[in-house]
Amino acid sequence: MSLKIGRIAAVIATLASLGGMAVAAPSASAALRVTPKFINWPVAGSLTAVKSDQTVTLPKGSAFNGEGEIFIENPEGTILASGTLTGTVTVPPFKATLTLPILGIPTPVDVGVTFAQDGPAVGTIKPAPPATCSTPEGACVSLSVPAKANIGFTVLGVLGIKAPLFCETTEPLSLPLTETATLLELVTKGLHFSGTTTIPSIKCPGLQGLVLGPILTTTLSGPNNPYSIFISPPPPVEEP
Numbered sequence: 001m002s003l004k005i006g007r008i009a010a011v012i013a014t015l016a017s018l019g020g021m022a023v024a025a026p027s028a029s030a031a032l033r034v035t036p037k038f039i040n041w042p043v044a045g046s047l048t049a050v051k052s053d054q055t056v057t058l059p060k061g062s063a064f065n066g067e068g069e070i071f072i073e074n075p076e077g078t079i080l081a082s083g084t085l086t087g088t089v090t091v092p093p094f095k096a097t098l099t100l101p102i103l104g105i106p107t108p109v110d111v112g113v114t115f116a117q118d119g120p121a122v123g124t125i126k127p128a129p130p131a132t133c134s135t136p137e138g139a140c141v142s143l144s145v146p147a148k149a150n151i152g153f154t155v156l157g158v159l160g161i162k163a164p165l166f167c168e169t170t171e172p173l174s175l176p177l178t179e180t181a182t183l184l185e186l187v188t189k190g191l192h193f194s195g196t197t198t199i200p201s202i203k204c205p206g207l208q209g210l211v212l213g214p215i216l217t218t219t220l221s222g223p224n225n226p227y228s229i230f231i232s233p234p235p236p237v238e239e240p
Helices: 005-016 183-188 206-220
Strands: 022-024 032-035 037-049 054-057 063-073 080-090 094-102 105-117 121-127 140-155 165-169 173-182 191-199 222-231
Touching: 037 191, 054 094, 080 105, 080 140, 094 206, 140 183, 140 191, 165 206, 173 183, 173 191, 173 222
Parallel strands: none
Antiparallel strands: 022 032, 032 063, 037 054, 037 063, 037 222, 063 080, 080 121, 094 105, 105 140, 121 140, 140 165, 140 173, 191 222
């Protein structure tokens, strides 16, 4: 197998800038192996409940941490890349305002929101046809990351609630994250995912929860809810 190091030098240099990357020297029969680490990449995104046309936006401070194992080869002059990507998105608790039908009256309610990934997401990187990428330069890849997350709501001050009442989805919602781009675009511009998901029903504890859970479920739960997630490279560190 012939590796044209000159053509993939830009890919290697960019991956190296991520920090913590190891490169295994290629042999005559092996691809070049790189292991980039993604440290505190900023995350932005949103989820819209179509039933009530309400959007929850992820707060500043959301971050992605993970690592990858990528094999780069160049058979017959076409750069190919494949491998795996594993990581976790962390989101600090934040506040949002939802309009809920309290006693049949649409009422703005301030709630605390938590977004917790359900275990590490393990994704695959596979070669994709060059025509599916926006530029012919570099290795065109398809990235698929099946992720799941639990969403929680802390509610106070409705239905006679005097102490915080924590409600959450009855099961994790699935986020089938997919993206097609060149390997260079993924590591320089970041990962951009969009799609739709089903928001599961929402449960709350206690007697108040018997009423509030159905209200949240009626307002938010159901299929075909659009989401978008953007994972961007961190800004360069300024030298003192």
